[in-house]
Amino acid sequence: MSQAPTRVEAFDLLKKYNSTESLIKHALAVEGVMRFCARKRKADEEKWGIIGLIHDLDYEQFPDQHCKKSEAILREHDWPEEYIRAVVSHGWGICTDVEPQSEMEKVLFAIDELTGLVTTTALVRPSKSVLDLKPKSVKKKWKDKRFAGGVDRSIIERGAEMLGVQVSDLILDTIMGMQEVAEQIGLKGNVTE
DSSP states (O other): OOOOOOHHHHHHHHHHHOOOHHHHHHHHHHHHHHHHHHHHTTOOHHHHHHHHHHTTTTTTTOGGGTTHHHHHHHHHTTOOHHHHHHHHHTTBTTTBOOOOOSHHHHHHHHHHHHHHHHHHHHHTSTTOOSTTOOHHHHHHHHHOTTTTTTSOHHHHHHHHHHHTOOHHHHHHHHHHHHHTTTTTTTOOTTOOO
16 A cells, blocks of 8 residues: 655645646645544544645646546555545546545535635635634625636535535635635735734
8 A cells, every 4th residue: 555645745746736826825725624624523634634735736737637637646656545536536526527435525525616715705805814704704705606706606515415514514614724724825814813
């Protein structure tokens, strides 16, 4: 069995294939949420975090082969099958037919798009911060389909359903996970303590 990668190895690999600041910040946001959700579920925080960090590995250079190219790259680097499967499954119904099965895969599938909506909601606030963001603000923006129009809300809903949670609970977890990495993802803003 392949050895689990370290976070440093994962981040180096991510930066080898991605140089766009927004994609790196997205990877860090998803990692933060995955770590938060792993702790909440008493799961392996390191594994969940690394998978969150690397989930869009191929997106910048190979957008038309999204998830498929990640699978090939991770195999080349001898990553464990469980990590590869989780990365590929986040594209279920979009660019892969690998359905999320484990709790970890379902969380990644559910929160990937949601981090985008939370980010956009935070950026239109006077504070430009995720630190003072409330779930009700995100829910309000959720209803306006033109707001963050690229965010596929049906994927988030399907993910919440797979996990057996309310979308509002998923929003809260996503905000809390992103708050832990607010500085790295550029969402610390100007909140006064």
